[in-house]
Every structure is written in C-alpha cells, then in structure tokens.
Amino acid sequence: MVIIKRCEWANSNDLEEQYHDNEWGTPNYDDATLFESLILESMQAGLSWSTILKKRDTLRKAYDGFDVDKISQYTTAKVELLMNDEGVIRHRLKIQATISNAQSFKLIQNEYGSFSDYIWSFVDFKPIINSWETIKSVPSSTELSDKISKDLKSRGFKFLGTTTVYAFMQSVGLVDDHVVDCFRRTGITN
Template sequence: MIKKRCPWCGEDPLYIAYHDKEWGVPVKDDATLFEFLMLETFQAGLSWITVLKKRENFRKAFDGFDYKKIAKYSQSKIDSLLEDAGIIRNKLKVKATVTNAQAFIKVQEEFGSFSDYIWSFVDGAPIKNNLKTMAEAPANTPLSDAISKDLKKRGFKFVGSTVVYAHMQATGMVNDHLVDCFRYNEV
C-alpha cells in the first residue's frame, strides 16, 4: 500500500525522509530546537530543500550546531564561514546566527531552558490543525506574530512571523500534516 504524504515533499528522497521522520515531531531538546531555529533563519527567502541539502555542511561548519560555541564566534570565524561554499554564505544570516546563539543562552538563563520558553506559547502541547489541502496551511498566524515579536524583543534576528511559523511546524509545536497524511495521527 502506498503511503499518503503531504504533497510538499514531492519525490525527493531527502525531502521524503525529512517529512516522514522529523517534520512535525514535537521537539523539546534545546540543542535540536537551536538547530532548527538556525536552519530556519538561513531558509528565510529560500526553499527548505535548499537548506536541507546543505544541512550536513552547516553541521560541520557550525560546530555541530553547538550554540555555546557559536555564541563565542570571533570575526575571523565568521569570515571563514563566509568563505565556505558548502553553506549559504549570507553575511547577515551568519552574524544573526551568532547573535541568536547569544540570545538563546539568555533565554535559557531566564526560563531554565529554551524549550520551556518556546513551548509555553502553546501551553506545552502541539496545536493540531485539520488541514485538508496545502492551500489551507498558513504562512503565519497571530501566535507566530506574537512569538516573533517576543523573540525580536529578546534580541533574536531573522525571526519574522513566517520563519517562526515554519519553526513551529518543523518542531511539532503545530501539526500541519494534512489530515489524510499517514503522519497526521502519528505526531
């Protein structure tokens, strides 16, 4: 029997694996939350598959997404990242990643964990939408607007409402699998 999937993942094996194993699965681990936040930052204005194909290059270039190390990056490290053809070499996004790592640590200090902070916006449980078509999936919501505003107030960069909503989808804060997708009831 053929599994029914959300149509956005198409036929690309990398995209299918991401859809089937990661997208929409609730993430409460700070290290993974930072990884997704960082990747979503680099996705701004680009397609997710572009970032997904470079994910392992990002992992290598950014010390395994270790936000504690990234928060301390020097200008020379930033300059070397901007020379790395394996990643998206956007100066503002690279600098934002360092700034976001620093802000991430401050949120941890205030709330105990970034997870406690970000999941408090949904009372600790995923929002389960009932989407029948991809056209019904919003690019942002009043909730992603509020989270974006709060993140920006805390010093985060490249965290507009659309980036935040994509982060919510990726980390399972919201379940936007279509109702006829085999993953809808699994996540």
C-alpha cells in the same frame, strides 16, 4: 502495494520525504535540536527548504554541530571563514544573526531553565493539532507566530519574522500541520 499518503510538499525528493517522515511536525523538547531547527529556518529565508536540507550536513560541520555555546563565541575571523565556505549559506547578515541568535538563545535558557520551556509555554506545552484538507489551506503565519516572532525580536533574535517562526513551529511540532490524509498526522495509523 501500499501507497503512503504524505503532505504534498514532501514528494519532491528523498531529502524532503525523509525530513517529512521522520522530523517535521514531531514534538521536540531538546534544546540542541530546537536551536538547530531555529538556525536552519532562519537560514532558509529567501531560499527553498530543499536547499537547506541539501546543505544541512555541511552547515552542521561548519557551525560546530550547532553547538550554541561555541556559536555564541564566534569571532569576526570565524565569520570570514564561513563567508569563504562554499558548503554553507554565505550571507554575512545571516551568519552574524546566527551568532546573535545563539547569544539570545542562551539568555532565554538562563531565564527559563531551557529554551524548550520558553517556546513550549506559548502553546501550553501541548501541540496545536490542525485539520487541513490540503497543503494550500495551511497558513504561512498566524497570530501566535506573530506573537512569538515579536517576543523573539524583543530578545535580540534576527531573521525570525512571523513566516519563519511559523515554519519553525511546524518543524518542531509546536503545531501539527500534516494534512488530514497524511500518514504522519497525529492520530493516523497505517
């Protein structure tokens, strides 16, 4: 029997394991996926990642498949619908931030051609590959996440502090924080 070594945080449940094995740390350049990840990370503030993963499908449905164009046009009536939807994170400020973030996301797309070009420019378009021995060694934020968070905030984004931005960077592969013995770490083969 082959034992697969993963980052310790991914061993709690099947959803976390699947997310770790198939998404976390994989470089992503697709604006739609980047937007979804950004929104999910902003929704996670104060909650466990497991909670977000459990609600991911219902969040996707409630937020029109995380369609940035649709979300940027949400009205107060839509906010009230979301506030009454038990399948989502019913936090008014987070819902309003999602709308505001969609509008800011579109402005970046207009300025840079894509959000991908904007966000990947912070790492010169190639992932930062770290070599952490244990998950406890992985920082919750860095100078770079401070810089990105500050820039996003200056562009109108909300609920994207440095810790949330670092989690986003990890999720979309701007940084590879798989620990050195994890099978998903860049350069590791089974």
